Amino acid sequence: MKSVQAAKRAAAVLLATSALTLGATAEDTLVVYTPNSQQIIDIIVPAFEEATGIRVEVLNAGAGELLTRVRAEKNAPYADVLMGAVREDFDQYFEEYVSPEDGALVATSRNTTGLATAYISNGSVLLVNDEKIGDIKVDSYADLLNPELRGRIAAADPSTSSSAFAQLTNQLLAMGGDYTSEAGWDYVAELIRNLDGKVSPGSSNVHKSVADGEYAVGVTYEEPSAAYVRDGAPVHIVYPAEGAVFLDSYVGIVQGAPHREAAERFIDFVIGAETQARLGSELTVRPLREDAQAAGSLPAFSEFKTLPEDNAAVAEQKRTILERYADLFASLQ
Numbered sequence: 563m564k565s566v567q568a569a570k571r572a573a574a575v576l577l578a579t580s581a582l583t584l585g586a587t588a589e590d591t592l593v594v595y596t597p598n599s600q601q602i603i604d605i606i607v608p609a610f611e612e613a614t615g616i617r618v619e620v621l622n623a624g625a626g627e628l629l630t631r632v633r634a635e636k637n638a639p640y641a642d643v644l645m646g647a648v649r650e651d652f653d654q655y656f657e658e659y660v661s662p663e664d665g666a667l668v669a670t671s672r673n674t675t676g677l678a679t680a681y682i683s684n685g686s687v688l689l690v691n692d693e694k695i696g697d698i699k700v701d702s703y704a705d706l707l708n709p710e711l712r713g714r715i716a717a718a719d720p721s722t723s724s725s726a727f728a729q730l731t732n733q734l735l736a737m738g739g740d741y742t743s744e745a746g747w748d749y750v751a752e753l754i755r756n757l758d759g760k761v762s763p764g765s766s767n768v769h770k771s772v773a774d775g776e777y778a779v780g781v782t783y784e785e786p787s788a789a790y791v792r793d794g795a796p797v798h799i800v801y802p803a804e805g806a807v808f809l810d811s812y813v814g815i816v817q818g819a820p821h822r823e824a825a826e827r828f829i830d831f832v833i834g835a836e837t838q839a840r841l842g843s844e845l846t847v848r849p850l851r852e853d854a855q856a857a858g859s860l861p862a863f864s865e866f867k868t869l870p871e872d873n874a875a876v877a878e879q880k881r882t883i884l885e886r887y888a889d890l891f892a893s894l895q
Contacts, residue, residue, distance in 0.1 A: 592618045592824040595632070597625040597724060598646040598811075599766070599786055602682075602847065605840050606645075610831045616824050624764045625651070625724035632816060642819040643828055648724050649678045649812045650877035656814035659826055663833045663851075671810050671850045678814035681832050682785075682841060683848040685808035685868070686725075686732040688800040689769055689787040694778040702803035703736055706753055706779065713758035716768040716777035721884050725765040725783040728809055730887060731876055735869050736804035741879050750887065754894050761891070773797055784808075784860070788846030792859055801861075805869035810850065 596603065600622070607618045621628070621641070625648065632641065632655050644652055656677040664673045671680040690700050698710050706715060718726035730750065731741060738746020762768055769787055772780035773795045780787075787799050813832050815825040831837055838851035848856045876883075 590616050590824075592616050592643065592821050592828055593621070593641050594618055594643045594645055594828070595621045595623070595628045595641045595816075596645040597623060597628060597765075599789075601789065601845055602646075602785075602841070605845060606832060606837060609837065609840075610828060613831065614824075614827055616827070618828075624722050626722035636817070639816050639818045639820065641816045642821045642825040643813060644816055645681075645811075645813040645832070646724075647678065647812045647814065648728075648809070649675070649680075649814075650873060650880075651724070652812075652814065653677055655817055657817050657819065657822075659815050659829065661826070661830050661833060663830050666835070666852055667833060667850045668852050678812035679829050679833060680810035680812055680850050681838070682811050683808050683850060684725075684811060685784045685806045686729045686802070687782060687784050687787050687806060688802060689772045689780040689782050689790070690798055690800055691772050691775055691778050692796045692798060694775055696778075698778070700779055700800055702800075703733055703749070703753075704804070706781070707749075707756055709756075711779060712756050713760065714778040715753075715757055716760075716762065716771045716780040716782075717753075717757055718762045718765045718768050718781075720887055722763045723765045726768075726781070727880075727884070728783070728807065729781050730883065731871065732802075732805075732807040732869065734883075735807065735871070736802060741872075741875060741883060747886070747890070751890055751894065754891055759895050785845070785847045788857070788860060792846060792857075801866035803867065805867040807869050807871045808848075808863075809871060 603620060607620060611618055628644065629651055658676045660673050660676055661679055664679060667680060673679050688700060698708060699705055720727040720730045733750060734741045734746035737749035765782065768780045769782045771777050773790045790797050791799060813829055819825050833851060835851065835853060838849040838854035841847050842849040842854045842856045846857055846860060848860065
């Protein structure tokens with residue numbers, strides 16, 4: 563799984579790089595890097611192009627790959643905007659900008675750093691294929707350790723997928739109470755054993771492979787999972803009984819952005835009333851503007867247990883967490 567996906571992604575990056583090099587010089591152009599789903603891109607980008615006349619070039623890749631690109635391009639940036647970022651990963655690469663629309667966001671999601679702007683919220687879930695799971699109970703993280711699920715669980719690499727890293731910290735918090743406890747890491751070790759050496763470099767293959775019936779369960783996130791349910795796939799969502807963490811996704815202007823004015827207009831558009839309303843009504847995401855509603859098919863937060871992420875602790879410990887996970891994964895193969 564890993565080598566095939568990596569080859570496909572490498573080819574896509576090469577094609578996108580060629581397009582960016584050839585096309586990102588005109589003043590009516592905007593370059594957006596994003597790990598977001600195609601559904602989110604399709605809601606935002608064509609409407610922005612129509613409203614502004616600005617042509618948008620999109621590089622769609624995993625968050626880890628995009629972070630590597632932004633670092634490598636620091637002295638000669640290609641991107642103007644990064645959309646779908648975990649703020650703590652990219653803060654040092656963002657330029658200051660607070661949108662005039664920011665005050666319309668829910669109070670807890672407003673831009674307090676002056677750098678990145680929150681626009682949707684997403685959370686860690688389990689996606690279960692009803693035709694493949696049989697009579698195996700999956701209501702919690704603990705249930706994933708069932709020996710009958712060995713080799714039947716799809717998961718992504720937390721070093722290359724932001725949603726997979728969010729799942730990892732969710733598991734540590736849910737099973738151990740923090741990000742360093744032995745109880746949490748013992749759980750992660752047992753889950754790795756039950757993955758049977760299989761991991762995907764990107765998050766999209768996880769939910770897709772469950773919907774397609776290749777795996778019985780996927781360790782994934784709410785937005786694409788809810789879309790499969792909405793579209794009639796034989797799957798259902800499990801919000802882990804131990805608690806699910808929900809995190810805001812951010813959009814920000816890359817330092818040295820070649821098209822700064824267009825980038826500002828894009829951010830204003832993303833959190834504008836019309837875009838936020840469409841994100842909530844047409845997709846399976848949770849918009850953050852106070853006057854926007856999430857799709858009625860999504861359960862209210864009061865209907866399942868949530869856990870609060872300690873963002874500062876995660877940012878401080880991220881390298882250590884990833885190194886420990888990599889060492890643990892390698893030792894269990």
